[in-house]
Amino acid sequence: xxxxxxxxxxxxxxxxxxxxxxxxxxxxxxxxxxxxxxxxxxxxxxxxxxxxxxxxxxx
Amino acid sequence: xxxxxxxxxxxxxxxxxxxxxxxxxxxxxxxxxxxxxxxxxxxxxxxxxxxxxxxxxxxxxxxxxxxxxxxxxxxxxxxxxxxxxxxxxxxxxxxxxxxxxxxxxxxxxxxxxxxxxxxxxxxxxxxxxxxxxxxxxxxxxxxxxxxxxxxxxxxxxxxxxxxxxxxxxxxxxxxxxxxxxxxxxxxxxxxxxxxxxxxxxxxxxxxxxxxxxxxxxxxxxxxxxxxxxxxxxxxxxxxxxxxxxxxxxxxxxxxxxxxxxxxxxxxxxxxxxxxxxxxxxxxxxxxxxxxxxxxxxxxxxxxxxxxxxxxxxxxxxxxxxxxxxxxxxxxxxxxxxxxxxxxxxxxxxxxxxxxxxxxxxxxxxxxxxxxxxxxxxxxxxxxxxxxxxxxxxxxxxxxxxxxxxxxxxxxxxxxxxxxxxxxxxxxxxxxxxxxxxxxxxxxx
Numbered sequence: 001x002x003x004x005x006x007x008x009x010x011x012x013x014x015x016x017x018x019x020x021x022x023x024x025x026x027x028x029x030x031x032x033x034x035x036x037x038x039x040x041x042x043x044x045x046x047x048x049x050x051x052x053x054x055x056x057x058x059x
Numbered sequence: 060x061x062x063x064x065x066x067x068x069x070x071x072x073x074x075x076x077x078x079x080x081x082x083x084x085x086x087x088x089x090x091x092x093x094x095x096x097x098x099x100x101x102x103x104x105x106x107x108x109x110x111x112x113x114x115x116x117x118x119x120x121x122x123x124x125x126x127x128x129x130x131x132x133x134x135x136x137x138x139x140x141x142x143x144x145x146x147x148x149x150x151x152x153x154x155x156x157x158x159x160x161x162x163x164x165x166x167x168x169x170x171x172x173x174x175x176x177x178x179x180x181x182x183x184x185x186x187x188x189x190x191x192x193x194x195x196x197x198x199x200x201x202x203x204x205x206x207x208x209x210x211x212x213x214x215x216x217x218x219x220x221x222x223x224x225x226x227x228x229x230x231x232x233x234x235x236x237x238x239x240x241x242x243x244x245x246x247x248x249x250x251x252x253x254x255x256x257x258x259x260x261x262x263x264x265x266x267x268x269x270x271x272x273x274x275x276x277x278x279x280x281x282x283x284x285x286x287x288x289x290x291x292x293x294x295x296x297x298x299x300x301x302x303x304x305x306x307x308x309x310x311x312x313x314x315x316x317x318x319x320x321x322x323x324x325x326x327x328x329x330x331x332x333x334x335x336x337x338x339x340x341x342x343x344x345x346x347x348x349x350x351x352x353x354x355x356x357x358x359x360x361x362x363x364x365x366x367x368x369x370x371x372x373x374x375x376x377x378x379x380x381x382x383x384x385x386x387x388x389x390x391x392x393x394x395x396x397x398x399x400x401x402x403x404x405x406x407x408x409x410x411x412x413x414x415x416x417x418x419x420x421x422x423x424x425x426x427x428x429x430x431x432x433x434x435x436x437x438x439x440x441x442x443x444x445x446x447x448x449x450x451x452x453x454x455x456x457x458x459x460x461x462x463x464x465x466x467x468x469x470x471x472x473x474x475x476x477x478x479x480x481x482x483x484x485x486x487x488x489x490x491x492x493x494x495x496x497x498x499x500x501x502x503x
Binding site: 006009010012013014016017020021022026029030033034036037040043044047048051052 | 143224230443458
């Protein structure tokens with residue numbers, strides 16, 4: 001899950017960059033950058049969940 | 060944006076030198092804050108680590124950092140994508156061999172870069188308090204100052220692709236960061252998050268049912284005095300950054316100083332107010348975190364926002380940091396004793412975004428781009444910068460530090476943690492006259 005989360009982080013960044021590089025009209029560019037950020041948030045949530053401590057593990 | 064002024068006037072050069080010489084006070088402030096928020100039995104090791112981090116950062120930046128960072132207008136590795144140049148890495152020589160020693164602008168950038176890399180390296184220390192080995196934090200800092208920081212700093216300040224988003228794609232002035240909200244604060248804060256994940260929480264921090272235990276800092280005076288020192292350092296950092304990287308004139312330093320203190324002040328007050336409302340009394344450590352969060356946020360728009368906007372930036376930063384500290388500790392089970400992640404990462408990211416929201420391109424600031432240049436799309440450029448920090452820099456710094464951890468374990472042994480970092484790593488405590496309570500050494 002951790003690796004998947006980091007892959008999603010990188011994918012979100014790639015989506016945002018691609019949108020900036022390839023799209024010229026404002027609306028689709030903004031939409032795709034926001035979509036990239038959304039993918040990053042999903043990835044971050046996965047990484048956070050993967051790192052959450054199991055109950056009592058580090059007590 | 061972010062074009063280095065080719066030549067600075069004598070006044071700007073003199074002011075810049077003075078400002079840069081203030082920056083170590085920010086480091087001293089952060090070191091005191093981290094020490095005060097840690098345990099007394101690890102105080103000397105933390106101060107020693109801070110000194111070593113600054114030393115390693117200076118050497119690593121000299122060795123290869125500046126070569127990778129470069130400056131606008133200097134040779135760089137450029138990829139052509141869709142017919143547009145994407146400068147992604149400086150191509151200077153190692154050990155400053157390409158730097159003309161009579162060019163004060165370049166030398167000033169080298170000096171500021173060295174200190175900035177050290178400052179970014181100090182930030183993760185707050186997240187690794189009481190358990191991060193001295194040798195490991197030196198190696199980690201070498202990686203940060205020699206590669207991660209210069210890479211991102213090139214994109215922002217070295218004429219890299221983020222800075223060129225305006226010229227190439229019409230996104231406002233391109234990514235703007237006057238004083239290092241992204242390259243120093245957010246980058247250091249995200250590295251702190253990576254380190255907190257890699258190191259894991261301190262022993263006894265979380266109970267079997269996952270609830271965090273309070274481990275209060277050992278010296279509130281250190282923490283609060285560190286905040287005052289940090290303010291002076293931040294004045295220097297923000298002013299020097301605005302002059303060197305944004306092409307602002309010497310007069311802009313006054314606006315920068317006003318915005319910096321207003322942001323910190325409103326952040327501290329909002330944090331004190333929030334904690335007073337929630338807990339019945341203002342919390343000193345959270346107020347200190349709010350102050351630092353306000354300073355970190357101020358670094359983004361200090362040269363381009365109006366004073367009243369700096370107050371708003373600080374107010375939001377103080378509230379954000381206060382809730383973020385609790386969120387990281389309770390919901391995410393991240394043990395960050397110094398509040399580095401909340402103050403620097405969250406504060407820095409908010410500071411980056413605030414440029415897109417508030418920047419008015421105030422008179423005297425950003426003169427290199429022209430005050431009348433279109434502001435359209437600025438927020439999108441800032442958002443791309445945030446996406447880069449979270450989507451690329453966080454995985455990068457996490458991966459590199461995991462690699463370091465494999466070669467050289469970063470967390471101290473259980474025995475060292477029980478004994479205290481001072482005795483275990485340095486052989487002597489910071490406060491030898493203290494009475495040691497035996498139960499602290501009892502294995503649970």
